[in-house]
Structures are given as structure tokens and as C-alpha cells.
Amino acid sequence: MIASNYKASLLALAIAGLLGGCSLEGDDGQDGATGAQGSQGESGANGADGQDALQGIALSVIGRATLNAQGAAEIVQYDVSTNTIYVTNSDTNSVEMVSTAALTTEAMSNPITSFNMTTGTSLALPTEIDGVALAGLTSIALSGDLLAVAVPADNKSDNGYILFYTGVSGSAPVFLKAVEVGNLPDMVTFTPDGTKVLVANEGEPSGDYTIDPEGSVAVIAVADGVPADTASIVDFTAFNNQKAALTAMGMHFPNPEGRTINGVTITTSVAQDLEPEYITTNNETAFVTLQENNGVAVIDLTTLEVSIVGLGFKDWSELNIDAQEDGEVSFGKYAGLYGVYMPDTIAMYTWKDAPFLLTANEGDAREYFIADDFTEAECTAAGGQDFDDGECLAFTEEVKLKNLTAAPGSLLEALQINGDIDDLRVTNALGDTDGDGQYDAAYTYGARSFTIWDQNGLVVFDSGDDFERITASIYGAQFNNGDDENEGDSRSENKGPEPEALTVGKVGERTYAFIGLERMGGIFIYDITNPYDAFFVDYINNRDVTEGLTVDDAIGDLAPESLLFVAAEDSVTGLPMLIAGNEVSGTVAVYGITAL
Template sequence: MQVSILRAACLAATLGLVACGGNDGKDGSNGLNGLDGTTTTVTQDGAPGLAGNDGQNGTDGKSAPRDLQLDVVGRYASGSYGKSAAEIVQFHKNSNSAMAINGADNRIDVISLAGLPTVAVANAFNDNSLSSTPFNLPTEVTVSGDEVIALGAVDSLSVYGDLLAVAMASANKTDPGAVLFYTLDAAGAGTLLKAVKVGSLPDMVTFTPDGSKVVVANEGEPDTDYVVDPEGSISIIAITAGVPSDTATLIDFDDMIFASALLDPEDYDTDEERRALLQAEDVKFASPAGTTVSQDLEPEYIAISSDSKTAYVTLQENNAIAILNLENNEVKVRGLGLKDWSQYALDYTDKDEVPLFSKVDNVFGLYQPDSIAAYEWNGATFVVTANEGDSRDWNAYSEEVRVKDLTLSTEMDVIYDQHGGKNGLGRLKVTNAVGDADENGEYEALYAFGARSFSIWDQNGTQVFDSGDDFGRITASVLGSNFNSAHTENKGDNRSDDKGAEPEAITTGEINGRTYAFIGLERVGGIFVYDITNPFAATFVAYTNNRDFSTTFEMDDDLADPCDVAEGMDCTQVPNTGDLGPEGIKFISATESPNGNPLIVIGNEVSGSVTVYQIMEL
């Protein structure tokens, strides 16, 4: 299944030259013999102009945006459904294998891409043409100092050459986790090399481009009762001659720097001062009283600059990015600001069951990116983010509330009534942690989770592009009544009151001299493609969604068994529905590709499928 947008350009120039000479003669004087005067008219071409210089030869066309076609050329169905059935994906070149986390069975699926075709599969919704070999993970490991760590869920993996790094949480998620290193053979099978202790809940792991370090985002989530709330942190593991260090360097946010010359170190040497400075630049804090800055900041995902000197780490719940200098381990935090929904169209209710967009005053989006990727333009680093959004929603503390349950200021109450009241704007989920600036119990502004977009930011954390309301408008135009469907059932518009389509996964890739961003939508599904070659002039290219909305199914990914029949669930038609819940994307260049064409590999956590798209220029 494919959806493509075609574009063409036409340039024409027309030049004209008209020359005209001569005028009517004057009447002659009467001669002595009384003859009439004569009239003379002369018409003469002007002198030929000089020949113009030859124009400059045109380029090969690589500077112009091009349309792309995405076709499914292979798919693996794990048979597991629900949360984490197929998440983060990577590629091991020497075995021509995709490697996917299967959190449902706590293993890695090694999926052979050898012999991958160059033509689309017959039925992409239920294709299962690819096979896998399970890569089983241990239940405990011994780290340096003979400490034994009981392991919980697998969260992330990264491949560099034949070295595989796997991030695993502790069995008790608030305890320190571990990164397991394996050497991979020609079949993609792994031999455990060592395990290294890292921070609490290592949510993402990645190698630097030069392979000299592994960087880990330790999210440090609290337990649901907030009895224990570990600090968020970043771990760095040095790699020397292909061998990881026995221990990691742990970087927390207690010693973050504020580089402004307007500040002295004593201006931010207490937790209260650091919090105030960060809040002033739209870093969001939402947690019980007494929570420190380091406890509240929760690293989510990492991108590394091409020179391996800088890591960009999303702090999703905090609406911020941490910028880590990998040469001196200094870290600074940049708030990402707010999206003004009076400038873009938003569908904020699930009650009308149709796509209906409005611009609303005093409603803002917190970007809160999940995935992040980096690329270069004009020698500078830019990062792209998938602005999914996320709330703190635990038993002991929750910031998530519907607008109808807030007390609004007089001005905000008028806006509320103008936009449908309790079944209109009242349905939108927002945070109660900000919006009441004067703390009088009345909210003057509303702050929704996520920005329903992707953004490009420069190396300083300044936004240079945002896709605005593209995702909502384009999916509504393409999918109609299936717009903003959840990934747990085919029911349109049921995510409009939450975070919309929830852009979750993002990566970049270069095809014939142009750089593209590929963005996966977690809820309604599908992949957006943008040409981001020039970050200041990004353009939409294509949207494709390998999902059949005509099937009927229902699952609940909060259940131990998301397909529990006793709970009224029915997953019978999930194998025929296609891909649900894209979570991770890996781009494979044409030079690395098993079939010689650029590919993207998608891990779909709810359908438990791994889908391979071939990318062709039109």
C-alpha cells in the first residue's frame, strides 16, 4: 500500500524584439512649374543585436525536491500483540539481519533480510515473508565488582560493526540497570562479552558514530507510589579497541551548567535556583513536593553529532533537550518553548467522531519529544524530534486532567464556551502543573501534551522548523473517518482529545544527495516523509500507512494479556490488520542494503510486526 504526492516544476522565459524605423516625408514646396510635393516613407530593420552568452549548464536535478515511493518488500509477524511486541530495530550488516526488541517475550528477534526482493509483497497487511531466529536474553548478569543484577525488561539495542549493546532494566525498575555487550557472528548470533552497570531504567542506548563510546539515557522513573524516585542520568561507556570498559561514567543533573555570561556560578548552585532558571525557559516540572531537579529530569532518547563530540538527549516529560559535551561531560538543558494553537488548527475532541479543526486562543502544546535524530547541513549539526508528548500519571501523583475538570479564568471560560464546552474543548487532556500563573486556582492558559508534529532544532536548541498541523490535516484528508484512530482498535477520532496521532519514532537518511526525515505515528499508524536537506526549507514528501481499517478487533495494552478474552478483548483479526503502533525506525542506505535500494525498517510494538519498506524515487 502506498500514498505518494507528486510534484513537478516548469520554468519558461519569452523574449521579444520589435524594430521600426522611418517617418512620413514632409510635403514638398510648390515648384516654379507648380508641381505637387512628394511624400517619402522609409521602413528599415534595426541593426542586429549582439549574440547572448551561453547559459550555465543545469545540474543533475539533485537540488530539487523529489517524490518518493515506499513499498513493503518484506515483513515479519512475531505473533505477539500488545505493548512492546516489536520495538526498537537495528541492522547488522555482516549478517544482513534486522534486530528487533520483543519486549513481550523479553528477547531479540534476529530477522534475516538476505534475499530481500525489490518488488512489493502481494498483501502487505498480512505478509509474513521474513523469518527470525530468537536471541534469548539472560535473567541476571554479573557486573564489575562481582555484583549480580537481576534483569527485567529489555528496552533498547544498538549495533556498531559486530558489537551489540543491549540496555536492560533491573527487575526492580528503580534500581540500576545494565548494558549487555555481545559480539555478533556472520549469522547474527551473539556471544556475551560483558555487562556494565548503568543508571536506573536505561531506556535508550546508542554508539557514537566513531564507535568510541556508548551513551545511555537512564530515565529514572519513580515507582507508581512515589516511594522511590531515582535520579535521571546519562551513562557513558568507553570502547577501546572494540572492548567496552568495565564501568560507566554516570552523569546526573546536579552539576549542569548555565553558559550565559549574565549568570555567575553562585546563581545556580542550589536546586531551587536551577529549577527557577529552567522553568523560566519553559522546562516543565511536574512531580510531588520535595522532588529534586535531577529526580524530575528523565532522559528518554539520544542523538549523537557526526563528529561524536555532542549528545542531544530528549527529556520528554520536561519539554526539554539536554546537550551533553562528550569531551568534557558538561551538560546543559534547553527548554523547547511552546506551540501556540491559535496559529495552527487542532482537533481537540473525540465526541464529534469526525475530523474538525479549530484555532484556539490561550491553548499551547508542549513539544515533549520522544525520539531524536541528528544530521549535518553546511557543517553544522541539526536535530529532528518526534513531538509525541507524555504526562506523569502515577497512582500517587498525576498531572493529567481534562479541561472540563479545571476551574478557568473568565477569559478562558469564554473561549471554552466558544469551542463546544464540556464535549468540545472540555475533552482535551492537559497538564494541571502549569497554566495557573497567579496561583489563584483559575487557569488562564491550557497546556496540552505533545505538539502533534516533528521539529528541526539547531545545535543550540533553537527551533528552525515545525511541521505545524500537517500530520492532522494530511491524515484526515487521506484516512477520512479513520483519522486519529487508536492502535488498539479501528475507531476513528478516539485520540483527538489526547495527543492526536502521536509522532513517536524518527530517523534520517540520505538518498542521492538529499536528506529525508522519516516519522512514525504511534496511534493511527503510518510513516511521514519530509525532505529536510535544507533545515530552513523542509517540505512534505509522502505519507503511507500499512493498516487495514476495515477489520474489527480490540485489545488493551495495559492488561498483562492485551488480548484477554475474559476482559472482552478480541485479537482474531489483528494478523490481517497490518501494522499497529510504529515504535522504532532504522534507515539502511543503498550501499548497505541487502537488495541494493534504500530501506527503512519499522518496529511495530502493538501488532508485533517488523516491516521493511523499499524507497524509490519517482
């Protein structure tokens, strides 16, 4: 089902080497040529136990709360000892606590507009630490009695902090300490044993590229419930001379090398270009998505040695994709069109004691603005790439497919002659294989799917075109909606449904993946008990999709940014739960999970 043009054995060496006590690191010389990745194995035919599990679980909304602010509820965590949901509130720069104590297994009668949970204690965050002004929080994590809060600095050139609070088990967290990490901490998590805190420091550039920090991962040791005063920083400087090799693995480096913006000629190292997004971890190894670069970093948590692998591309000549916004369901298969996986969330689980990784393949383009109040003359003088009604664009890699210069006789030329997907957003940083300014193929953002990868770096399962085909079957032309307004087929030319949130949980003897769609909304459920026989189970979307309604009309839960599975033994209802933080609607939804 999936074609990929990268050398997958590099991921095999990276993961197997780390698990076996050795590592593949930067500056160790280039690897020899490797064989091409084999094609994806076919999904199983749902044998006896597969057929039983096909109707194995059902989800229903049993709880909802609102933060009364659109764009507020992004990241959710759950404290088992107090049955409390912790959720970020970006509107008030606080952490809200929502009790689930009154929830039962009974489904809500009107889950679109009603609420049966309320916020309790609100933890207001400081605005400065040690004289450093802080921006708003980005992420939270819980482990035992500790709450970790990721907060960037307000000044782009300063490092951010992890704020630690203790007293979670008493529902009254108090400030413990702040630990400096890297630039723009965007995600924080604990190892399962609680002995380490891991932080993805994204290190995005400023809008005009005058400041471009290095991306990194911070590791903070925790002993007897007390975090260390300083963090160890895992950086990527060892890979600064390996850009060509990483590109050959299927990675993506779109920064504006050589352009002059505000009088400064841009030079960008690999370490500056890499932007860690999300982390999954066991107690020995961490896996970090490098979303915009289409890669994964693998970190040995004992030695802090790091390896990087590219994820390659998905071939849209073999699968259905709706890449045109014509108000209809318009699927096609296109030779010369590839998807760049660019995963956001990553998760891990085991099968037969072997590790498997799951990625939500959202996609993301690089685009930065110098200012939003310039005249066109001011924008031109500053070296802006584009100007539109005051907005001066410093840089974007995103173009429409029709605006690429096609090489004569290429597959891209055939796509442009056909004209069906002229307005599809693609990157101008891929497809020109010989650097002559003419493109042979087009590469669009994301894979509109989730993927299971084995420890050899091979695709075990990909949901293919399921997300679009299934939502199109349910909604017709109302599919591929945006996340704040019901306008059908409004995202087909721009990453489609955008799978972003992802988590894994076990119900009875079966293991399930739950994938949230940022744009269309809703949650897909797959049985992944056997990764070689993974299959679709159900899709649920707590949203009114009536054409023309907007987020202001209270149309349900919009843009699931994070998902969290709560096992039956940890749930207040005695049955498993799934908690969703819905960013655009500013709501928290709790789904009860019933085994059938």
C-alpha cells in the same frame, strides 16, 4: 507558523558553547534577559530542485516478519555484514534476528496480512547479573561486532545494566560483559565512531513514589571493540537550585511536590524529576530529550559537561487541531491553547556543515498507580488521588480542560464558555502563571508534529498541523485512530496521532526525514535537504482501517516505535531501505525506497 514563549538563545549558548570548547553548566548563575524567539520562517515554495524532489522517492513494503506476540517488536537495529535485523522481543525477553538476505526490490502483493521473513536465532537474556534480578530489555544498539542491550533492574531501587555481546558479524553473539549504569536504562546508542556507548537512564519513580531515582546519562568507553568495565555517569544535581530558571525557559516539572502518599510527604529535586528519554549524537556532542520535562540536555562528550534547555510551547491559535472526539473531523484554532512539545525521538543531520536537530513531538503525561486491587477506603488511606474499580491512582497531572479553574476574563474562560474542547487532556502543572489556583491558559500534551531546530535553538521548520490534516483528508472520520482498534476519532482529545519514531536518511543527493505515528500508524516523509525549504513528500500506512477491526484481526503494522534507515550501499537489495519496529502488532516491516 509556530509561536514559542521561551528564551531560545539559551540553546544557542549551550550548543555553540559546547562546539566551541566552552559550556553553559548548572550553578553558573542565572542568565540575563534575552529577546523573544522570532517566528518560524515560511516553508519555501519548492523551487526548481524542490519541485523535482517533491516526487523524488516512493516507498513500498518489501518484507515483513512477526514475533507472534503483540507488544513485542519495539527497537530495531541492522547488521550490514550479515544483512540481519536485530529486534527486541519484550514478550520473551530476548533479541530476535531476522534475515533480509532473500529480499528483493519487489513489493509484497499482500503486505497487510502476509509475511516473507522469519526469525532465526533468538538470543535469550539473563535474568540476573551479580545477584541483581533483571527486568525485561528496553533497547538495543549495534556497532561493528558489538551488541549492547539495555536492561533495567527488577527492583526499582537498583541500577540497571548494559549487557554486551560480541560475535555479531558471525550471527552468533556471545555474552562479553555487563556494565552497571543508572536507574531504568531506557535507550542505548553508540557514537558514530563506535568509541562510546551512551545510555538514557530514565529513573522513573515507583507507583507510590516511595522510590524516585535520579535520571542520568551513562557514558561507557569502548577501546579496540571492548567496552570499559565501568560507566561514567552524567547526572543533573547541579541544576537542583535552578528549577525556577528552567521553568522560565519553557520546561515542565509536574511531580506531586508536598503531597503525602502512603504516609510519605513527597519532595522531588530537579535531578529526580528529569527523565532522559532518547539520545542522538555525533562523536563530540550528545543531545538527550527530557520528554516529560519538555527539554533537551546537551552533553560535551569530552568533558561530560551538561547544559539543559527548555523547548517552550506551540500556539494552537494559529493552526488547526482536532481536540474533540465527536466522530467527525472537527478542526479548530483556539486562542489560549498551547502544545507542550515533549519530544520522544531526536535525530541529527547537517546542512552546509552546520548541525540541525529533529524532534518527534509526541507528548507524555505523568501518571502513577499505587495498586490495582485496592478498595476505595484503602486508596483513600494511602493518599491516592483517584480511585476507579480497584485502581488506586497515586498521582496524575492530566485533567480535562473543563476541570481547570479559569481566571476571570482569561482566554481559558473563553475556551470553557465555548465548550467545544472541554474534554481535551491538558496538564494542571502549567497555565497558572501567578500561582493563585486560577488558570489563564491550557497546555496540552505534544505538538502533533515534528520540528527542525538550528544550533541557535530556533525553530527552522515545524510540520504544523500537517499530520492531522493529511490523515483526515485520507481517512475522514477514521483518522486519529487508536493503535490497537479501529475506532475513528478516538484519540483527538488525547495527543492525536502521537508522532514518536523518527529517522533521517539520504537518497541520492536529497535528505529525508521519516516520522512514524504511534496511534494512527504509518510513516510521514519530508524532504529536509534544505531545512529552510523542508516540505511534505508522502505518507504510507500499512494498515487496514476498517471500522471495528482490532489488532486480533491482523490489520497490518500497528504503532511504529522505532525507524531505521539503511543506505543503498548497506542494503541487500542495492537500494535504500527503511526498517520499522511496530510495537502493538509485534511486527517488523521493511520498506524499499525507490528514487523516481
